[in-house]
Amino acid sequence: MKCVICKSGEIRSGKTTITFEREGFTLVVKEVLAEVCMNCEEDYVDEAITHEIMVLAERSAKNGTLIDVRRYVPGSVTC
Known part of the structure; x- marks a missing residue:
């Protein structure tokens, strides 16, 4: 698959x-x-990972957290 932004790069599995x-x-x-x-x-x-992160953000914000830094652990957020 080609990147929709630069139109020339190849897409590969990685982390961000x-x-x-x-x-x-x-x-x-x-x-x-x-x-x-x-x-x-x-x-x-x-999309599923994005949903997990959004749920995590909502929970942290509701708890009064100002700054939260985490390592992603697949499936660690129960939606």
């Missing part, structure tokens, strides 16, 4: 870091499984 910020809350999730462009490094995260 996702940063989520909203209303004074910051969540950083490292080592997230993704498809990554070998040319421009654009990353594509699976």
Whole structure:
């Protein structure tokens, strides 16, 4: 598959870091499984993984957390 951003890079399995910020809350999730462009490094995260991270962000923000940095562990968030 070719990258939709740079139109020339090949997409390969890899890992990325996702940063989520909203209303004074910051969540950083490292080592997230993704498809990554070998040319421009654009990353594509699976819908299920994105949903997990959004659930994690909502829970952390509701608990009053300001900054949360985590390593991604597949299936660690029960939706």
